[in-house]
Amino acid sequence: MCACFDTRVGQAYASVGEILPDQRSAASGARDVASPDLPAGSCTGRQGFSASDGLYGALTGWLSGEEAQGLEHGELEEHLESKGRELVRQLYQDSIDLRAAREQRVAPVVGADGVARSNVERAHERSLQTVFGEVTVSRLAYRARGAENLYVADAGLNLPEEKHSHGLRRLAALGAPQGSFEDLREAICRQTGVEIGKRQVEELARRAAVDFEAFYEQRERDAAQRQEVLAEREQVLVLSCDGKGVVMRPEALRPETRRKAENSQPKMGSRLSKGEKRARKRIAEVTAVYEVKPVPRTPADVLPATEQERNVACDGPQAKHKWVSASVTDDAATMIERMFEEALRRDPARERTWVALVDGNNHQIDRIRTEARRRKVKVKIVVDCMHVLEYLWSAAWSFFDEGDAAAERWVKEKARQVLEGNAGVVAASIRRKATCLHLDAKQRANADTCADYLLAKRPYLDYPTALASGWPIATGVIEGACRHVVKDRMDITGARWGLEGAEAVLKLRALKVNGDIDAYWRFHLAQERKRVHETHYASAVIPTAPPTG
Numbered sequence: 001m002c003a004c005f006d007t008r009v010g011q012a013y014a015s016v017g018e019i020l021p022d023q024r025s026a027a028s029g030a031r032d033v034a035s036p037d038l039p040a041g042s043c044t045g046r047q048g049f050s051a052s053d054g055l056y057g058a059l060t061g062w063l064s065g066e067e068a069q070g071l072e073h074g075e076l077e078e079h080l081e082s083k084g085r086e087l088v089r090q091l092y093q094d095s096i097d098l099r100a101a102r103e104q105r106v107a108p109v110v111g112a113d114g115v116a117r118s119n120v121e122r123a124h125e126r127s128l129q130t131v132f133g134e135v136t137v138s139r140l141a142y143r144a145r146g147a148e149n150l151y152v153a154d155a156g157l158n159l160p161e162e163k164h165s166h167g168l169r170r171l172a173a174l175g176a177p178q179g180s181f182e183d184l185r186e187a188i189c190r191q192t193g194v195e196i197g198k199r200q201v202e203e204l205a206r207r208a209a210v211d212f213e214a215f216y217e218q219r220e221r222d223a224a225q226r227q228e229v230l231a232e233r234e235q236v237l238v239l240s241c242d243g244k245g246v247v248m249r250p251e252a253l254r255p256e257t258r259r260k261a262e263n264s265q266p267k268m269g270s271r272l273s274k275g276e277k278r279a280r281k282r283i284a285e286v287t288a289v290y291e292v293k294p295v296p297r298t299p300a301d302v303l304p305a306t307e308q309e310r311n312v313a314c315d316g317p318q319a320k321h322k323w324v325s326a327s328v329t330d331d332a333a334t335m336i337e338r339m340f341e342e343a344l345r346r347d348p349a350r351e352r353t354w355v356a357l358v359d360g361n362n363h364q365i366d367r368i369r370t371e372a373r374r375r376k377v378k379v380k381i382v383v384d385c386m387h388v389l390e391y392l393w394s395a396a397w398s399f400f401d402e403g404d405a406a407a408e409r410w411v412k413e414k415a416r417q418v419l420e421g422n423a424g425v426v427a428a429s430i431r432r433k434a435t436c437l438h439l440d441a442k443q444r445a446n447a448d449t450c451a452d453y454l455l456a457k458r459p460y461l462d463y464p465t466a467l468a469s470g471w472p473i474a475t476g477v478i479e480g481a482c483r484h485v486v487k488d489r490m491d492i493t494g495a496r497w498g499l500e501g502a503e504a505v506l507k508l509r510a511l512k513v514n515g516d517i518d519a520y521w522r523f524h525l526a527q528e529r530k531r532v533h534e535t536h537y538a539s540a541v542i543p544t545a546p547p548t549g
Contacts, residue, residue, distance in 0.1 A: 048094055048098035048101065049091070049095075049098070050094075051093070052087065052094045055086065055087045055090050059080075059084070059087060082193070085132060085133065085192075088132045089130070089132040089134075096135055096138075096157075100123075100139055100153070103139060103153050105140065106546075107543070109142040109150055109543055110537065110538040111150055111537060111538065113147060114538065115146075116144065117144045117149075119142070119143040120140055120141065120143070121141045121143060124140070124149070127163055128159065129164045129168065129194060129196075131167040131191075131192045132192070133193065133194065134194075137153075137154075137159065139151050139154060140153060150536060152543060154533060158525060158528060158529045158532075159532075160528065162204075162207070164196070164204055166525060168194065168204060169207060169208050170208070171192070172184065172188070172204035172205045172208060173205060173208035173209070173517070175188070176205035176208075177489060177505060177508045177509035179489075179492075180492060181198050181201050181202050181501075184201050185198045185201045188201065202504075205501070205505065205508065206500050208504070208508065210524075210527075211520070211523060211524045212325075212510075212511065214523075214527065215516070215519075215524070216341075217341070219523075220345075234293070235293055236292050236294055236352065236353045236354075236469075236470070236471055237291055237353065237354050237355070238288075238292060238319070238354075238356075238472060239288070239339055239343055239355070239379070240287070240289075240357040240475055240478035241288070241336055241339060241364050241478065242286050242359060242364075242478045242479065242482050243285050243482075244283070244284050244482040244486040244487060245281035245282070245284070246281060246282055246284050246486065246502055247281055247491070247495060248281065248496065248499070248502070249497065249498055251498075252497060252498050253280070253282055254282055257281070282328055283328075284326050284328040284486050284502075284506060285334075285335040286325070286326045286478060286485060287324065287325050288322060288324045288325075288477050288478045288481050289322075289339060289342045289343050289346070290319040290321055290323065291319070291320055292317035293317060293470075294469060294470025294471065295315070295317040295470045296467070297314050297467045297470070298467060301313045301316075301467075302467070302473070303415055305412070317470060317471070317472050319472070321346075323342055324514060325339070325342075325510050326481070326485045326486060326507075326509070326510050327503060327506060328497075328499065329499060329503050332367060336368060340372075340375055344377075350378075353469070353471075354372075354377060354378065355380050355382060355472070356368045356380070357474070357478065358381060358383060358384065359383070359384050360384070360387055365381060365460070368381060380465075380466075380471075381460045382460060382461075382462070382466050382473055383460040383461055384475040385415075385419070385473045386474050388415065388418055388453075388457075388461070389415055392414050392418075392450060393407075395446050395449075395451075398434060398443055398444055398445070398446045399433060399434075414426050414429075418461060419464075419467070420463075420464065421461075421462065423455070423458045424454070424455065426454055427450075427451040427454040427455050428451075430447050431451050433447070484513055485506065485509050485510055485513055486506065489505060489509055490502065
């Protein structure tokens, strides 16, 4: 440790923010020595950090003084949080300055436009807002008449296009899926001391999510997952999809929904009447792919009729290696296509059993069948048993009074028959019961709807095969994804979403649920380097300085 630093350590200052007279000149001096022909190592590391040394000396001097000794621990924390942050910011600045002082001229520097930049100017500066505060980055500018400047050092630092650093962008990426942008703005300010606007936070979140699709397109299974799949080839690959409405700003609604919103006039000004809707939501399409180890079961395991059956009932297969995706901009067809791409990434040889769990939506079923044919893969489509149960309950109120315990027994009996593979028989019995009770059209409407549903979905109600094969028959995973990924974040009180902001949050939330945020961030930074820097150079190659002897 140099003598000048040791001397400063023993000095006390009235305020830790007081800066020695020579500090600013020392900080700027590192930038002043930058030269196109300056050899590496001509500015030593210790000399480059004189401003940081001064701040550290001031801080330790104040801590050893009487004022600090008389403070409570909370007051010390508050003081050190503020002054310590400034010390770290100065360390960052000194490091950047030292790097600028050591920057060597490289040649040739040819842009993507084919123009060689033969003129070099030093001390071109730009600001960078970091998690520690704002710093100034000085670097060499490679210039040519009529062409944009190139900054080789920017690529080495992988500087962003905007003022805010990747560190702040990462904070936005981690916080945006959790709560409102205003809450996130305040949290960033508290954590870093950086004043940032709500709109800037939202923009950082959008920038953070741009590589979502590319990340999953290039990603391979990790070694542990590959080994597990090799050891358990009987694992079933499950695909599932659903949709969840998100309240949007008027300009972000789909054209048909926007027209309905513009043309709808509520009967009352203060509230909606029965049957009226505000037409203010846009469907976020959600998909999931996961794996299960088959667990053969019987209808008695799913709907035990006695206490004895309930005691010996077998639990269903457990989902693992879940992957979810959600989008408010892409339609169901596009999302189902990507769902199949993820499934093929897991089973490129198409050796495993594929099962698609749906809620009965005809468009989803059509798209799944289309993708399966296009990719030459066999997919067994199964309708969620819970949706069937809801239809049966709806039919029950055509025959029983509200709250009648007999309705529950009737629903369990019919559901058990459906699980045994008798959906057609159940549909016929429901119609027959409605006819025998001489119900009019309005009274039997729900019963007829249930019967129609069972007959229409009968090809996808092969529960005996699904249960015997150990497949899941409920869409709990995708229902949970709709809740965790979409509803819990997008449906907070008063939220009205723009298209880009909603899409970014959905992607970031999916990354978090998938446990991929760290791997994604490394990929994102590499992509940023390519986009922001490498594309500006000939052959996308950034020149480097020659080795020094």
